Amino acid sequence: MATTEQPVTKEPVNSGREAETPRVDLRTVLFTVADAKLLIALHGNREKAALPRSGPVPNESLDTTARRTIRDSTGLQEQYLEQLYTLGIREANIWSIIVGYIGLIPLSPETAALSGTTWCDVNDLPKLSDSDERVIEYALLRLRAKLGYTNIAFHLLPRSFTLTELQNAYESILGRRLDKRNFRRRVIASGILQGTNEQRREGSHRPAALYRFRAEHDPGDYLTPMWAEEA
Amino acid sequence: MATTEQPVTKEPVNSGREAETPRVDLRTVLFTVADAKLLIALHGNREKAALPRSGPVPNESLDTTARRTIRDSTGLQEQYLEQLYTLGIREANIWSIIVGYIGLIPLSPETAALSGTTWCDVNDLPKLSDSDERVIEYALLRLRAKLGYTNIAFHLLPRSFTLTELQNAYESILGRRLDKRNFRRRVIASGILQGTNEQRREGSHRPAALYRFRAEHDPGDYLTPMWAEEA
DNA sequence: GCAAAAGTGTTGTGTATACACCCATGG
DNA sequence: CCATGGGTGTATACACAACACTTTTGC
Numbered sequence: 001m002a003t004t005e006q007p008v009t010k011e012p013v014n015s016g017r018e019a020e021t022p023r024v025d026l027r028t029v030l031f032t033v034a035d036a037k038l039l040i041a042l043h044g045n046r047e048k049a050a051l052p053r054s055g056p057v058p059n060e061s062l063d064t065t066a067r068r069t070i071r072d073s074t075g076l077q078e079q080y081l082e083q084l085y086t087l088g089i090r091e092a093n094i095w096s097i098i099v100g101y102i103g104l105i106p107l108s109p110e111t112a113a114l115s116g117t118t119w120c121d122v123n124d125l126p127k128l129s130d131s132d133e134r135v136i137e138y139a140l141l142r143l144r145a146k147l148g149y150t151n152i153a154f155h156l157l158p159r160s161f162t163l164t165e166l167q168n169a170y171e172s173i174l175g176r177r178l179d180k181r182n183f184r185r186r187v188i189a190s191g192i193l194q195g196t197n198e199q200r201r202e203g204s205h206r207p208a209a210l211y212r213f214r215a216e217h218d219p220g221d222y223l224t225p226m227w228a229e230e231a
Numbered sequence: 232m233a234t235t236e237q238p239v240t241k242e243p244v245n246s247g248r249e250a251e252t253p254r255v256d257l258r259t260v261l262f263t264v265a266d267a268k269l270l271i272a273l274h275g276n277r278e279k280a281a282l283p284r285s286g287p288v289p290n291e292s293l294d295t296t297a298r299r300t301i302r303d304s305t306g307l308q309e310q311y312l313e314q315l316y317t318l319g320i321r322e323a324n325i326w327s328i329i330v331g332y333i334g335l336i337p338l339s340p341e342t343a344a345l346s347g348t349t350w351c352d353v354n355d356l357p358k359l360s361d362s363d364e365r366v367i368e369y370a371l372l373r374l375r376a377k378l379g380y381t382n383i384a385f386h387l388l389p390r391s392f393t394l395t396e397l398q399n400a401y402e403s404i405l406g407r408r409l410d411k412r413n414f415r416r417r418v419i420a421s422g423i424l425q426g427t428n429e430q431r432r433e434g435s436h437r438p439a440a441l442y443r444f445r446a447e448h449d450p451g452d453y454l455t456p457m458w459a460e461e462a
Numbered sequence: 463g464c465a466a467a468a469g470t471g472t473t474g475t476g477t478a479t480a481c482a483c484c485c486a487t488g489g
Numbered sequence: 490c491c492a493t494g495g496g497t498g499t500a501t502a503c504a505c506a507a508c509a510c511t512t513t514t515g516c
Contacts, residue, residue, distance in 0.1 A: 020289050022255055024328050058251050058326050062319045086317040086330050088293045095289050097255050097328065099317050164468075181470070182506065189504095204515030205467040395495075412497070413479065420477095435488030436493040 022088065022095045026062065027051040027132065028070050029139035030078060030103040032119065033156045033169045039119040040136065041074050042126070049126045051135060052117070056099075066101040074117045078103035080155035085138055089131050100135040102142060104155035147173055151192050154213045160196055162208035163187070253319065253326045257293065258282040258363065259301050260370035261309060261334040263350065264387045264400045270350040271367065272305050273357070280357040282366060283348070287330075297332040305348045309334035311386035316369055320362050331366040333373060335386035378404055382423050385444050391427055393439035394418070 029051060030041040042049040052073035057065050063081060070078050084100035120126065122140065146152055153169050167183050187193060192213045199207040260282060261272040273280040283304035288296050294312060301309050315331035351357065353371065377383055384400050398414050418424060423444045430438040 021252065022287055022289070024253055024255065056253055056319050056328060058253070059321060060319070062317060062328070065319075083316060085314060086293060088287050088291070088296070090290055097287060097293070097330075099328075162468085179506075179508085180468090181508085184469080185471095186505085201514080203466070205465080206469075206513035208468060393495085410480075411495090412481085415496080416498095417478085432487080434493065435491095437486035437495045439495060 020095060022097045024056050025053055025096045025098045026056060026066050026069055026101060027053045027098055027135050028066055028073075028101045028103055029084075029136055030070055030074065030076075030105060031139075031143065031156065032105050032107050033172050034107045034119070036168055036172050038122045038172045040122055040125070041070075041117050042120050042128075043073055043117055045118070046126045049118075049120070049128060051128070051132045062099060063101075066099075066103070069101075070103050070105075075115065076105055078105045078155075080104040080152055082142075084135070084142060087131075087134065089134075091129060091131055096131070098131055098135065100138060102139045104152060106156060106158045108158055144174060151190065151213075154192065160198070160210040160212050162200060162210060164208060166211075251326060253328045255287050256284055256327045256329045257287060257297050257300055257332065258284045258329055258366050259297055259304075259332045259334055260315075260367055261301055261305065261307075261336060262370075262374060262387065263336050263338050264403050265338045265350065267399050267403050269353045269403045271353055271356070272301075272348050273351050273359075274304055274348055276349070277357045280349075280351070280359060282359070282363045293330060294332075297330075297334070300332075301334050301336075306346065307336055309336045309386075311335040311383055313373075315366070315373060318362075318365065320365075322360060322362055327362070329362055329366065331369065333370045335383060337387060337389045339389055375405060382421065382444075385423065391429070391441040391443050393431060393441060395439060397442075 032039050032041075041052060043052050044050055052069055054065060054069040054072070056062060060068075063083065066083070067078065067081055070076065070081075081101060081103045084102050086097060086099045088095070088097050090096070122136075125136070128136070143152075147170065153166070153173065156169050157166060163184055166187065167178060167180065170183070171177055193211045194214050196210045196212055198210045200210055201207040263270050263272075272283060274283050275281055283300055285296065285300040285303070287293060291299075294314065297314070298309065298312055301307065301312075312332060312334045315333050317328060317330045319326070319328050321327075353367075356367070359367070374383075378401065384397070384404065387400050388397060394415055397418065398409060398411065401414070402408055424442045425445050427441045427443055429441045431441055432438040
């Protein structure tokens, strides 16, 4: 049923041969936060770096493929994944349809050591292809925006964390300082946190309380309510 | 949205031969509002209906292709266009990568008369393919959500309109009534409107003032600021 | 006892909601 | 003069931003 052909008419390009077909290409922008820096996982070394990528797989959803791409190229399991944007581009004379994904992953011992993949500071990226740069640029835009109205930043932190660590993550991403009291009030009020009874002692100062977030709480995630009058 | 999972028709299909390549397919969900109903442009008749679609074109951005798809299949020029989501699906044994688009267009005299395309009430759609239904479902979700934090609804109205018409458009999309005074205060305060000095006389009651919106005012359109403290 | 980070409240300002009546017109 | 939709204001609740000091610990 899906085959109703339509008057598309425009196809001047590619004059001679049979129809050119685009290559479909998934690219994943995997973020983490370490040491107050926002990092991206890049495949290759600083000379020849690129976003982790792969082609689509029949009978597998794109989301699943993206998830596997991250796993294969980093050995890590991302905590949050979202499709970004799809763009058509010709590069090195290859026509590609690029489906961009954004992924978030906690910083952890293993996260640091990757084979074939390096973490690069977002503010100091190596030379990349135009398409990779576009995908990254958009991923950053979306990450920052989303931070405002969702709680995705939690996915960048380990299972338990202090409020200061959480705040640092926010500040790294936004590139701006936040007010401690307002931050805490807000994040507590939002109800996503669950206080453990543990503390972390570290340095000659008062120990910090550790929190988790509730698995449940990650609701619609991205809708903004509004116009929410009663009748 | 967080990882919108896609059901995948699990099938052994195509095991032996060389790599199967997906077909890329753009689909456009074009909305308008008429008579307090939210309508979608469908190609074909009620028996065999489908979303306007087309394949990608080399050296043309997907957005441009989508725009052209709308123009070709409806003869209309949409006022607002945005990419939605890309999904991989196998349907009728064809493996497709479907890129969904949402478009908004004002209701106008011409809008009514289309060749080969019909406007269907969102609440009374004919039978469509699974993929079309998914694209539409998502388009609706996004349209409603976006209405909350942007001004896209304006793109559904003709050049000049009364505040009541504008409010009706909102109510049609949201499927909910809004308070007249709050609605007006808000929309006026937002500054997107520009009062013309004309009025519309219609029926035995007080005539309504006509407004336009300023071309300029339709900024970033979809970002939500927040965490906007000073330092 | 001091350095260093953790933790804690109040106040003002703006924005969203709820709510009910008068106005201008055509017939 | 009446029916019909157009148009207007206020009081209350909540959310956000600004702002500074006390607490606990290790050394």
